[in-house]
Each structure stands twice: as structure tokens, then as C-alpha cells.
Amino acid sequence: MVDTLHAWKYSDRVPETRRTALAEPGSFEELVRLVSDDARGIRVRARKGTDPGLTDCVQPIFTLELPNAGDPLFNGPWGYRAQYWESPGQGLAANCMLLASLAPKLLGAIDTRAEPELAKIDVCASLHAASAKIWIQEMPSLLMEPTWDLNVDRWVLEARNGVELARWGLSAPLATKFEVKGALIDPYGNEVVPSRKIRRHYDIHHYGFS
Numbered sequence: 001m002v003d004t005l006h007a008w009k010y011s012d013r014v015p016e017t018r019r020t021a022l023a024e025p026g027s028f029e030e031l032v033r034l035v036s037d038d039a040r041g042i043r044v045r046a047r048k049g050t051d052p053g054l055t056d057c058v059q060p061i062f063t064l065e066l067p068n069a070g071d072p073l074f075n076g077p078w079g080y081r082a083q084y085w086e087s088p089g090q091g092l093a094a095n096c097m098l099l100a101s102l103a104p105k106l107l108g109a110i111d112t113r114a115e116p117e118l119a120k121i122d123v124c125a126s127l128h129a130a131s132a133k134i135w136i137q138e139m140p141s142l143l144m145e146p147t148w149d150l151n152v153d154r155w156v157l158e159a160r161n162g163v164e165l166a167r168w169g170l171s172a173p174l175a176t177k178f179e180v181k182g183a184l185i186d187p188y189g190n191e192v193v194p195s196r197k198i199r200r201h202y203d204i205h206h207y208g209f210s
Helices: 016-023 028-038 070-075 080-086 088-108 116-120 123-128 153-160 164-169 200-207
Strands: 040-048 058-065 133-136 177-181
Touching (some): 016 070, 028 070, 028 088, 040 088, 040 116, 058 088, 058 123, 070 080, 070 177, 080 088, 080 200, 088 123, 088 133, 088 177, 088 200, 153 200, 164 200
Antiparallel strands (some): 040 058, 058 177, 133 177
């Protein structure tokens, strides 16, 4: 069993005070509770599929703020990316646990009068589907240029081999704004996954980013 706390290493760019705070939750389960309590400012919109053949599908997109839990969630040794780093399967299981914990708050933010497209799908089923996911909001102000904040061996090796995703994977931006994207649901109630997203859990495992 990998000693996550010692194998999840930071570069000198990350000060010791931040490293201590990132490790403070102590486990992924404790971090999930922190995230659930911390989530606020939740908004939701409906988005149609954009890939060929998927334009009649609907996906709920939630935005939320995690002012206290965002940094350990994305960058900590017990966090979301650290679960995928352990293994793709462990990452998927952690993703499901986290979304299940957030689901009551997310569903409570829905107003189908404001977003009538969401009335066409089962949003709860979309949130519990295998392809539903959480990630930072990739705003230009947050991700202008990748920085070398993490010294996670696998991702360092891939970055040195020229893999662009791994260069981003080594970044540890101070994120507080996140997105939860439910699965795309077709008019018959089926989950559909764009082909470029099928290997997401392997991308995060190998490169730290997707």
C-alpha cells in the first residue's frame, strides 16, 4: 500500500504552512464531509450536447464555491486527484462518493422554470451516472500558465516526456470555484459519453489532469 502522505510531494513553490493545511483533513472521507459542509453559491444551467449525434442530449452543469475545502480537494494528499493517482478505479469510486454527498445541495438549487431543459431529464440520475464529475472551473485567470507545484513522480516523468496534460497536472492552483457536470442524457433517458471523455479517469491517473 502506497504511503500517500509521503509520496504526494510538493515543490519548493508550495510553502510549509499550505502543505500542512492541505494534509489537515486526514482522509478522503473527512474531506468529503468538509466539502459537503463548505459548498455554497450553487448555480445550475442546462447545456445541450455539442458532439455530432449528441445535440439532442441535455447535461446539467452546476457551479459552486468551496472557499475552505477547494484547495485540499484539488491539491491535497487526501484529495480528488490523489485518489485517481492511487488508481483509476479508486478515483472513480471517490468521485461517486463526493457527488453523492453533494447531490442534496445540488438538486436543491434546481429551478426548472429558469432552466426548462432540465425538466426533460432525470437530473438525479444524471448526477449519479458513471460519467458525472467534479473539477475546478478552468478560468483563464486561474490557468494562464502551468506551474511546477507538485513533485508526484509519475506526473513529473510524463511532463519531462513532453505530455502537455502532465505539465498542467503538476500545477496546484488555489482553486475555490468548481463545476459539477452531470452525465449527458439522451431523449430516452440514457447516459451518453463523448468519446474524448471515456478515458478521463486514466488521464488523471497518468497525468494529473484531464
